[in-house]
Amino acid sequence: MFESLTNKFSNIFKKLRSKGKLSEKDITGVMKDLQMVLLESDVHYRVVKDLINRVRERALEQDVLTSVTPGELVIKILWDEIRKTLGGTSQELHFEGANPALVMLVGLQGSGKTTTCGKLGVNLKEKGFFPALISTDTRRPAAKEQLRLLAESADLGFFDYPEEANPTQVVKQALRDAQSKGFDVVVVDTAGRLHVEEELLSELRKLTQDQDFQEILLVLDATTGQEAVKVAQSFREWIEPTGLVLTKVDTDARGGAVLSIVAQTGWPVKFVGVGEKLSQFEVFHPDRMASRIMGMGDTLSLIEKIEKAISEEERQKVEEKLVKKELDFNDFLEELSQMKSISSLEEMVSMLPGNWKNALSQVDGEKNLKMVEAIIRSMTAEERTNPYIINSSRKKRIAHGSGTSVQDVNRLLKQFEEFRRLWKKMQKGKNLPFRGRNLLGWRM
Amino acid sequence: MTEKTGRWQRWRQGLGKMKEEVKNRFSQIWNQGKVDEKEWEELEENLIQADLGPQLAMELTEEFRELKESSPDKDWKEWLFDKLYSLVKDNHSQWFSQADPQKLKVLLLLGINGVGKTTVAGKLAYAFSHQEERVSLIAADTFRAAAENQLEVWAKRVGVHCFRGSPGADPASVVFDGIERAKKQGESLVVVDTAGRSHANRNLLAELGKIGRVAAKNVPPEQIENILVVDALAGQNAFVQADSLSQVIPITGIILTKWDSQAKGGIIFRIRRELGLSVKGIGVGEGVEDLIPFDPEEFVRAVLS
Ligand SMILES: Nc1nc2c(ncn2[C@@H]2O[C@H](COP(=O)(O)OP(=O)(O)O)[C@@H](O)[C@H]2O)c(=O)[nH]1
Ligand SMILES: Nc1nc2c(ncn2[C@@H]2O[C@H](COP(=O)(O)OP(=O)(O)O)[C@@H](O)[C@H]2O)c(=O)[nH]1
Ligand SMILES: [Mg+2]
Ligand SMILES: [Mg+2]
Numbered sequence: 001m002f003e004s005l006t007n008k009f010s011n012i013f014k015k016l017r018s019k020g021k022l023s024e025k026d027i028t029g030v031m032k033d034l035q036m037v038l039l040e041s042d043v044h045y046r047v048v049k050d051l052i053n054r055v056r057e058r059a060l061e062q063d064v065l066t067s068v069t070p071g072e073l074v075i076k077i078l079w080d081e082i083r084k085t086l087g088g089t090s091q092e093l094h095f096e097g098a099n100p101a102l103v104m105l106v107g108l109q110g111s112g113k114t115t116t117c118g119k120l121g122v123n124l125k126e127k128g129f130f131p132a133l134i135s136t137d138t139r140r141p142a143a144k145e146q147l148r149l150l151a152e153s154a155d156l157g158f159f160d161y162p163e164e165a166n167p168t169q170v171v172k173q174a175l176r177d178a179q180s181k182g183f184d185v186v187v188v189d190t191a192g193r194l195h196v197e198e199e200l201l202s203e204l205r206k207l208t209q210d211q212d213f214q215e216i217l218l219v220l221d222a223t224t225g226q227e228a229v230k231v232a233q234s235f236r237e238w239i240e241p242t243g244l245v246l247t248k249v250d251t252d253a254r255g256g257a258v259l260s261i262v263a264q265t266g267w268p269v270k271f272v273g274v275g276e277k278l279s280q281f282e283v284f285h286p287d288r289m290a291s292r293i294m295g296m297g298d299t300l301s302l303i304e305k306i307e308k309a310i311s312e313e314e315r316q317k318v319e320e321k322l323v324k325k326e327l328d329f330n331d332f333l334e335e336l337s338q339m340k341s342i343s344s345l346e347e348m349v350s351m352l353p354g355n356w357k358n359a360l361s362q363v364d365g366e367k368n369l370k371m372v373e374a375i376i377r378s379m380t381a382e383e384r385t386n387p388y389i390i391n392s393s394r395k396k397r398i399a400h401g402s403g404t405s406v407q408d409v410n411r412l413l414k415q416f417e418e419f420r421r422l423w424k425k426m427q428k429g430k431n432l433p434f435r436g437r438n439l440l441g442w443r444m
Numbered sequence: 445m446t447e448k449t450g451r452w453q454r455w456r457q458g459l460g461k462m463k464e465e466v467k468n469r470f471s472q473i474w475n476q477g478k479v480d481e482k483e484w485e486e487l488e489e490n491l492i493q494a495d496l497g498p499q500l501a502m503e504l505t506e507e508f509r510e511l512k513e514s515s516p517d518k519d520w521k522e523w524l525f526d527k528l529y530s531l532v533k534d535n536h537s538q539w540f541s542q543a544d545p546q547k548l549k550v551l552l553l554l555g556i557n558g559v560g561k562t563t564v565a566g567k568l569a570y571a572f573s574h575q576e577e578r579v580s581l582i583a584a585d586t587f588r589a590a591a592e593n594q595l596e597v598w599a600k601r602v603g604v605h606c607f608r609g610s611p612g613a614d615p616a617s618v619v620f621d622g623i624e625r626a627k628k629q630g631e632s633l634v635v636v637d638t639a640g641r642s643h644a645n646r647n648l649l650a651e652l653g654k655i656g657r658v659a660a661k662n663v664p665p666e667q668i669e670n671i672l673v674v675d676a677l678a679g680q681n682a683f684v685q686a687d688s689l690s691q692v693i694p695i696t697g698i699i700l701t702k703w704d705s706q707a708k709g710g711i712i713f714r715i716r717r718e719l720g721l722s723v724k725g726i727g728v729g730e731g732v733e734d735l736i737p738f739d740p741e742e743f744v745r746a747v748l749s
Contacts, residue, residue, distance in 0.1 A: 042680055108702075112558060146593075226495055
């Protein structure tokens, strides 16, 4: 059952991938599926709705390309939107010249604050700072001991103060000690507190009022669910965090909660924790996170492929438009293959404007369509681009190759002439009936 | 259950949001003549917000819609009670129901990092030692910094023995030694605290399997409870987690922690339905008494009262 959950997303895209074109109805159906997947990734309901609406709009506006399926385009659009929401690039800490700088980690119980203090210490040390860690957590048993052991294991500064001292006193003393001992950053660990524990939150506010913190990082566990938005909201009511640290990204949680919080607060994600060891700490990559939330490990390479295909195709299209004067059998074949992906051909033909209907009257069933395709495929490349060279001996060869008769070939050539005439009428290389965005309500 | 102490209050508060928002929505929709699509969607949204999960939320909305359309003179409150109760009624809240009280019982706590395993170990040791059990704690988290110290503090608080291995020892061997010791001491229950682990880490998972086998070799299966500790604030991941852990160890029940976060409680219905596991207790704070037994009927009544 969980397997199928994880696979759900890729199934949706498989569904999309196999389609040549999407109708508005198709898109609506798929958006419903996407919504479910994002919810399963713990993205907040409102944020999901918003995201889905944006993706739908962009999907409907999107030009259709031949080398990228509509499904792949939707992947790309969704990924883009998530990444945009998460923020463009990774963010550094800002100490604004303070010496010693004060950094504090806050968050719910068990979110990973103490571990992150250690990780941050290591990270700062690697950058050439001299950090010292202090604990203000007197609630959780052995919390200070935990921080001390972490500091020792990484050879970081650690100041020990009696448990009776209040947090403001502890921080003030730590600043003095840092100065006299030559440390330039003080990293403050705090007790975990729920977003509904107002007393504890007001204690935190008092601390931020008494002292100037360069960075206040909200530590968020990637396994948090729908409630994450409330958590951020209430922390924001009491203090103003400068950013987020997302922990436990090494678990299989998709971490959609982080998207919800960022969407709501605009706080940058500064780091992610990817394991219990102090070295398992990274700067944040919105790209990777977007893929993760979508539940697709390999999205990045896929996205790259799509991006490349899009730019390549756009370039080609421009070139084609410049060079090509007339419709040829390659275009015709392409049109036909587009039509095949539409479930009921009869239905489509019946919806065509009158003159198109006549032109395609021969192509009135799957069988006919197959025959037409076979004939075109038996043509040489030259014959396809320049049908005027098809003389009677060529016709014989084509009929033979496609298992049809010369009459069949003749009929197709006539039909093609008609088709080409209409195509010209439809003005210089604009949309063919099935390729276009706005014809017959078939859009993509 | 009329107790008015802090923990019961926090338990009720935990239900607060689900009660108000969702109930009002149900009632409003029921009493309304015409309900448009948007309003149905809002009901579904409320249920998702109450942590029932998208699937269950959708189904419940559908069924309620059918009820309204087909039998408008029914009592919707009764219907909702039956519906929710049917999801939880088979919950077995009692511990060690088949166990021989004369023999040693083993209660193993497992779950991902930071959910509250160590805290639950302390609370359980406290609760059971007040029920005439002779309890000791085993510190099998030899991985996290100061994890054993943390458990030791709890043991002191509760007044029970805490068995520790040498630093960095193999946790399975610590469990083995701890069980041996408890048997010798004539104890009736050991509560084993383990390191947090998720399915991403194969080594740690394998290690958990080993711990489980050591326990199973030394006490009969009816004397063992393997309890998954789940954070009430957790999202979908909790379910994936349960699934992957149960591949290496048979889970016999669940304890839901941090209920005092007012996480809205829908997760319980989902746990029952998707995992089929029994909720044994609910953590409502960081104090030693902040663990409450789960009573399905009372729970649903409280949700709908
Ligand atoms: N897998 C994993 N575990 C983490 C990570 N960060 C913290 N933890 C674990 O989460 C648990 C709680 O972390 P801790 O720092 O004590 O949380 P605090 O209560 O917020 O201080 C511990 O078992 C940590 O080892 C991470 O990035 N990945
Ligand atoms: N508010 C609240 N906090 C809890 C509860 N259970 C555990 N905690 C806190 O969650 C944090 C992690 O708990 P811990 O037992 O160390 O988790 P472990 O890593 O799974 O062993 C600690 O700060 C605990 O005090 C609960 O029911 N309510
Ligand atoms: Mg801590
Ligand atoms: Mg622990």
